[in-house]
Amino acid sequence: MISKLQLRKEIKNSKRQFTSQQLRELSFAVITRLLTHPRVKSAKTIMLYHSLPDEVDTHTIVDSLLMSGKTILLPRVTGEGTMELHRYNGPKDMQVGAYGIMEPTGELYTDYANIDLAVVPGVAFDHDGNRMGRGKGYYDRFLPLIPSTYKIGVCFPFQMITSIPAEEHDIRMDEIITSQ
Template sequence: MLSKNELRALVRQRKAAHPPAELREMSEQACRGVCRSPFWMAARSVLLYHPLPDEVDVTPLLDKAFRAGKRVYLPVVTGACAIEVRRWAPGTQMRTGAFGIQEPTGADISTEECGRIDLAIVPGMGFDHEGHRLGRGKGYYDRLLARTPHAHLMGVCLPFQLLREIPHEAHDIDMDSLVYSEMP
C-alpha cells in the first residue's frame, strides 16, 4: 500500500494530465450528483467549502442551497491547527483566509448549532470506496467533522481522486457517502 504522501503525489500527477476546462466540467458534474442525492434534498443545513485549486469547485452549491432554504455554513481556518464554522448567506462579508480562499467574517457558531448540521460536503485529495479520506495531512477536516456528529458526511471528488486503498488511522473520520464525476 502506498503511503499518504505517495498517494498525494499520485493525485497531483493525475490532475496535471487534465486541462482546466475538463476539470471545470468534472466539478460541475460532481455538483449535479450532489444535488441529486437524497441527503442533499433532505438537508435543512449544509456545510460547504470554498475550494482550493485542486478540489472540486462546489461554489455553485452555495447559492443553490441558500435558494432552497437551507442554512449554509463554511469552514474558516483561524490558526495553525484551528478551524471554525461560520454561517454564510449572499452578501455575507468575506475575507481572504490563510490558504488564499474566501471565508466569511464573523463569529464561530455554537457547538449546539454545529451539532445540528445535517450534511457536510467534504473535499479531499482522494477517497476510497470504504469511505476513507486522504486530506492534506494537517487534520483540519478531522477536527472540523468531529464538531458535526449528526451530519451525513459526503465526500466529493474527481474520478482521478478515487484511490484503491488509503491508509487509515484511528483519528481519521470516514465519509458516509461519496459523489464523484466521470471522466469526460
C-alpha cells in the first residue's frame, strides 16, 4: 500500500495540472451539490472551514449559509495540532491566523453536541469515508469531540482514491461530496 507521504505528493502534483480558474469551476460544482444536500438544508449549526487556494473554495458558502439563518462555525488554530471552533459573523469577523489561513474572531463555541453538520476538507478521501489530511493532525484530534455530528468530506474528483491507509483512531466521513 502506498504511504500517506507519497499520496500527499501525488495529490499535490495532480492539483498543479489545474489552473486556479479550473479549481474554482470544480469548487462551484462541489458547493452547488453541497448547498442542495438535505443535511445542509436541515442543519441549524454547521462547522465549515475557510479554504486555502488549493482546496474546495468555501468562501462564498459560509456567507450564503450565514445569510440563510444558520449558525456557522469555523476552526481557529490554538497550538500545535489543536484547534477550536468560533462563531462566524461575517467577512469582517476574520483575521489571518496560523498558516496564513483566515480565522474567525467571533465568540468561542463549545456546545459540540449541537453541531448538526461538519463539512471537512482533506488532501484525499476514499469510498469507505477515510480521510487523509495535510499531516498535522488538527482534524484527527478535533473530530472525536463531535462523534454524533454528520460529517461530509468535500474534495475535487482527483482527490478520491481507491484506498487510504487508515488507522484505528481515524474518524471516517459519513459521506464525500465531489463535483461528479
